[in-house]
Amino acid sequence: MSGLTPIVLVLAQSACQGPDDPPGPFVDAGPELGLLFDHTSGVEGEFLMPETMGSGLALFDYDDDGDLDVYLVNADAETAVATGNRLFRRDPDGAFRDATTEARLGDPGYGMGTALGDIDNDGDLDLLVTNYGPNRLYRNNADGTFSDITESAGIEGSRWSTSAAFCDIDEDGFLDLYIANYVTNEPPYACASGSGEPDYCGPNTYRGVSDRLYRNAGGSFVDISDLSGIAQTARNGLGVVCFDFDGDAKDDFLIANDGERNQLWINQGEGWFGIATNIEGDTEASMGIALGDVDGDLRLDALMTHLDGETNTLYLADSFGMLLDSSALAGIGLPSVPYTGFGIALADFDLDADLDLAVANGKVRRGPVTPDPRAEESSIDAFRRLYAEPNQIMVNNGKGWFDDDCDRAPGFCDVHEVSRGLLAGHPGHERQRPRTHVPQRHARHGELAQADSRRSESQPGRDRRHRECPGRRHLAGEARHAHDQLPVERRRDGSLRSRSRANRRRDRRHLARRLTRTFPRRIGKPGHDHSERYRRPCRGLTMDHATISRSPPRHRGADAKATATRRGRACPVPLPRQPASPRATVRRGGHHRVAPTTEIDRVIRWVEGLFHGRSAWLAQRVAATKARRCRRDRAGFGALAWVAMVTLTGCTAPTPDPPIPAVDTSGMEAPVRTLIDAVTRNLERNRSSAIAWGRLGRVYHAHELVQPALGCYARAMRLEPDDYQWPYLAAHAASDIDKSAALDYFDRARALAPRNATVLVAHGNLLMQLARHDAATQAFLAALEADDRSSFARVGLARIALFQGDLARARALLERAAQQSPTDGSIYPLLTRVYAQLGEAEPAARAELLAKVHDEPLTPPDPVLGAMTALATNSHALASAGTELAERGDLHAAEAHLRRVIAIRPGTPLDLGNLATVLSRQGRHAEAMQFFARGLAGNPDDVVLLSHQGLTQMRMGDVEAAETSLERAVTLDPSYPQGQFNLGVLRFGQGRHSDAIARFQQTLHLDPGFTDAYVNLGSTYAALEEYEAALEPWQQLRRIQPNHPALIHNIALANARLGRLDSAIADFERALELDPDNASSRRELARVRERQRAD
Structure with a gap:
């Protein structure tokens, strides 16, 4: 396999730029910086699953010289032995030098990813490398070298590990370790694409492997996976991040699983973790995770990359511990559907103080085959041609909407490669403040994209020199540790917290790691006041509206306070004493620019003098309304005074909240009642949130409670009149009961979108x-x-x-x-x-x-309706979803759905048979037979169960039992095509070809669209060397599927046996055109050509 040539992309920008001085384009500077690296994954045309997953990388200052160095992970152990993983040290002149040998970091394993952390509290970053096989832990010796301490540290196991994260879960001052594991990959199955070509297997072909959690006991680690509860589930983990999700000052874990539901593990203290139940979503192929404050509300949001055909998903955090799917509203959904995203980075690429995103794309399943003009093609070239995709960069417009920005990054977006690892960092030297984007290419080219303060050729007027921002002071030295990297504030307990909005992010891109927080942190104990945890620097003065809150009942009479920050200092802004009131905390909002403190105090005193006891409520109303207006038009104090006037003259008391549409849940299934109760409780706490109203509406809508759903959608439309999804959902809900109203809703949705x-x-x-x-x-x-x-x-x-x-x-x-x-x-x-x-x-x-082959109509991809239908938790919806997942090959997710159905309605033979069939397809035949037996106990004459039981018995090698089941099935219902087909397969295996032919012909008579019957009928004739008869069903199938390479290969073989060499050559050539990597077709074509020359 050929290696990679890293590409360094430099973004032409200075350290501080305004709107009239935008950043320039990314420029390739790889050869100039000396990043030369050969990446290998062992692609040899055998479609082994590990070839598609690695590798990752790391950015960290290993030698403590003030700039970031680069560690690149290699893959295939056999072909990569000459290079292994590589460490590139950045010298004072900005160039990179290979320091792998002297640092002793040339790990020879089949590399996947990295994790960084100071495991022994000596001030230096240590390194974990995850592998397809044993992982390696390297301790930084503080002299430019590392020591392999894997064995002594207790990091054991030979699982297929992908991502990992260091964090202090027990607050003992030592970093603990979470390792995400993937699948077993044993035995290595041979898989095919939907059109029959060889392809990489999906993750659910194999069994998932449970993750591992290690507690740091002072430099060595103890496996607490079982004790903590982490090992209770086995999923296909690809990404992990740790962060405080529920605000209890304990680190939790969010896991991105491939083809499985993602997991949020909540730290419950004393080393125990429980799975959160307040995150919803479809089963998707999640690859990478990035955390950051995307919408500027001072809460960490989550962004995940997914498989093609699925959208990358943005989960925005609300004030009640919920992560809400906002992909469509942010504009990242539809642009990501055609691509398979892996690495992801959140960074301020355009220097406008909000987070933009970059995604490294590369397929894991075949794309459309393009003809190749060369007679011979290497395996790696074929791999790139079949699986390469362009990458993406999207910029945040400041309002939570992302626009494509690939025009500024042609070296990143326009080159089609198979990309995996990706990072954004600041590897600048001296006083530069660069942006670094580091995707490691999986196939031909590696890429390190760096954005620093140098001028590009397309920006001739740009000053190369570093320029100071007015009012902005740079530190004398660059970041040496994780805590030094970002603007920080000191908490009351002495710990540090990042305050920069553009840097409020935590990343776990696919298999990649940068130092965000890699040193132990001391955080407040539960019950401590953490109101200062999420501050950011002020330009002038900013107010955190989330801190304007009413005192709890037991502290009535206490002063409420609004907290502001100026130039890194906390400034209390006193508010009037608050009486008891039903209105509680102003829950939404964030830091926004407002008038000077004197103006705020003047308005509040004016309000207090006019309205006395209602002053606190009016002050909150002024602050919240001002926050919303500032997001739209950046108005000054005039807008604040205007809002105050409207508030004072327009009402004298809070407007009553509308009632929540109620439904009778007494006759519903338990999961439906639980979901409705939970969502209703959330809405009661947040009645001013359109998302909360819309979410309850979608729950009602998903369970066909149309009128309550319409009531919720109507309220959401009043709260967010510019959001098209609410009238769109209302139109769908109303279309069955009032088409005229549905048309009105569609008109509104079309006007908005x-x-x-x-x-x-x-x-x-x-x-x-x-x-x-x-x-x-x-x-x-x-x-x-x-x-x-x-x-x-x-x-x-x-x-x-x-x-x-x-x-x-x-x-x-x-x-x-x-x-x-x-x-x-x-x-x-x-x-x-x-x-x-x-x-x-x-x-x-x-x-x-x-029409008989494709008898199911497709529906348009619709993220809004998809999010609604995913909320259905009744048994009928779960059974339908489980069946659909099984048809798509997502067997683990199908099993989970069907087990939930059986828990709700345990005695239904159809559900038991569906679950048994899914288990059988996973190779769990003994377990499947138990469910077949339970289903047949309820209905001994169920033809479908008998037929699938017979197929399972065949797979187990119990031919006699299989024959009994299948013969009984066709006797009970001779018109069931699957029963006839399964019995034909059994007869073929018994060598009873005539009976097999009759069964396959009967199958096609009953169902002319049964494509497998055409294949097996032809194969049976071919086994009898009746090639002319074999061609008839194969040619019929070819008219239906003209581009099926395996079918065309069989037809070519039959023609060759019949001496029709010209036809055989043409068909073999066509098969190779569709599948250039088919060695069997290439070999048979050479033999036929040799026969033709001999004749």
């Missing part, structure tokens, strides 16, 4: 139902203008064309839609009808056959 193709298609479908074809046509055309790839809009236009008798237009639209969405079952019945009316018999027959 005029280029949202999903909204436009849904609106067009409703208009078409009401026979308003002209308006529906305009909606579908607008959807195509917004997204030309929308096959759903084309199907809608085709339906209208059919109604109007325009067959030619309908045909063109449907054929284009079939090209875009070949598995959409809603297309082929319409195509069959069009071809039949046009008198085209053969295309009509082919479309009819495709």
Whole structure:
């Protein structure tokens, strides 16, 4: 495998720039800085799963010289032995020098990721390397060298570890260690893509491995995974971050799991962790995690990268310990759908004091195959061609919306590679304040993207010299430790806390680590006042509205205080004495620019003099309203005075909160009652939150409680009139009971999101139902203008064309839609009808056959509706979701859903059979047989259970029992295609080919779309050397699936056996065109060509 050539991308910017002096583009400076590194992963065309996962990297100042050095992790142990992992030390001149040998960090393992922390409290950063195999722990000797202390430190095991994190979970002053583990990868299965080509297996092909938690006992570690509860679940872990999620001054863990639900482990003290139950979401393939304050509310939000076909997910934290999926509202959802994200970084790339994001992309499953002009192609070149993707950079507009910013980073975004590890850091030397972006490429090119204060060629007028910001003082030395890296404040207990908004982030990108907080921290005990924990520097004066709160009842009469900070100092701002009132804390808001203290005091005294006892409530109202207005228009004190006037003249008491729509939950299943009660309690605490109202509405909506849902959506629309999702959800809820109201809601949603193709298609479908074809046509055309790839809009236009008798237009639209969405079952019945009316018999027959193969219509990808339907927790919804997950191959998640169904309704044979089938597909045959037995005990004549039980018995090698089950199934119901097919498979294995042929033919008679029956029928004839007969079903299947390389390979073999060498050569060439890595096709093609030359 060829190695990597690192690319260093330099962002042309000075250390301080204003709006008229924006940052320049990223510039490749790799050769100049001397970062030369060969990364290998062992890609040899065998599609072994570890090849797709590594590797990561680390940025840290290992030699304590004031700048960050780079540690790059290598993968395949056999091919990487010449290079191993590499450490690059940054010299005073800014160049990097390979210091691996002298530092003794050339770990030869199959590397995955890194973690940094001072494990022995000696002031130096130590390094953990996670591997596919034994992990390695290196202690920093403070002399430029490291010592391998893995064995003596007690870090044991040979699991497939991916990510890790150091933090102090028990507050003893020593950093403890959490290691996320992936899957077993044993035995190494051979997997294929949906079109039949060899491909990498998904994580749920194997069993997940439980994570490990180690307690630091003063330099050595003790495994407390079982005692802490961490080991009670086995998931496919890829990312881990530790942070204080619930505000109790204890570090918790958030785990990104691949193909499994993510986990939040809450630190309950004394070394015990419990799983939080207040995070929801679909099972997704989560890869990397980054934490940061994205929306500026002084709470850590979470951003996770996912598989293509899924969105990267932004979870915004609210004031009640909830992480809410806000991907669509932030604009990161749809742009991420086509890509598989791994590494992720949150950093202020454009220097506007908010966090932007960068994502390293690279597929793990085959993309469209592009023809390659070369006769021969190396495995790594084929790998890059099949799995490479562009990366992404998106900038925050300051209001929580992200826009694409790849124009400034062509070296990062435009180069298609298979990217994995990624970091953003500050490796500058002397007084530079650079931004560093470090993605390590998985295939041909490694990349280190660095943004520092030098000028790029495209910015000729930029001064190369460092410029001081007015009013901004740089420290004499650069950051040497984690605590020195960011602006900090000192708490009352003496500990330090970061205060810079642009740096309020904690990252655990895919397998990568930078030093954010790698030294033990001392934090306040439970019950301590932590109101100063999340401060940031003031420009002038800022007020934290979250601290304007009412005293608890037992302390009535105590003074309320608003806390402000100026130039790093805490400044108390007194508020009037507060009487008892039902209104509690102002829960939302953050630091915002307001008038000087004297102006605030003058307004508050004026309010107090006019309204006496209501002054505290009015002061809170003024502060909260001012915070909201400042986010929109940055108004000055004039706006504050205007708000005060409106408050004083418009009301004399708080407006009563609207009642929460209530439902009778007595007849509902327990999980539904629990969910509704929990969400209702959250809303009672936060009645001014549109998200809280909308969340309850979605829960009602998901359980078909339409009227209460509409009431909640209406309240959310009043609170957030600019958010399209509330009228959009209301339109869907109302469409079954009041289509006129639904149209009004759609009109509002379209006005707020005029280029949202999903909204436009849904609106067009409703208009078409009401026979308003002209308006529906305009909606579908607008959807195509917004997204030309929308096959759903084309199907809608085709339906209208059919109604109007325009067959030619309908045909063109449907054929284009079939090209875009070949598995959409809603297309082929319409195509069959069009071809039949046009008198085209053969295309009509082919479309009819495709309609039987693809009998399920697809639905548009819709994050808003998806978040709603994911809330359904009744048994019917869980059973449907479990079946769908099993069909998608997500077996672990399907098992979890189906076990929940059985816990709710334990005696249903269908549920028991579905769970048994999922367990059998995982290779857990004995466990599956127990559930088959329970299901058949309830219904001994269940044909579906008998058929799948027979298949499981075949897999177990119990042929006699399998024959009994399958023969009973086809006797009870000869019209069940799966039963006939399974019995045919058994007969083939017994060598009873004639009976097998009859069973496969019967299967196709019952279900002409049963594609596996075509394959097996042809294979049975081929086993009898009846190649002419074998070609017939294979050719029929080829008309349905013309680009199936394994099928074309079989047809070529049959033609070669029949002496049709020209046809065999053409088919082998086509098979290789579709699957260039198929060694068998290449070998057979050479043999046929040799025969042709000999003849």
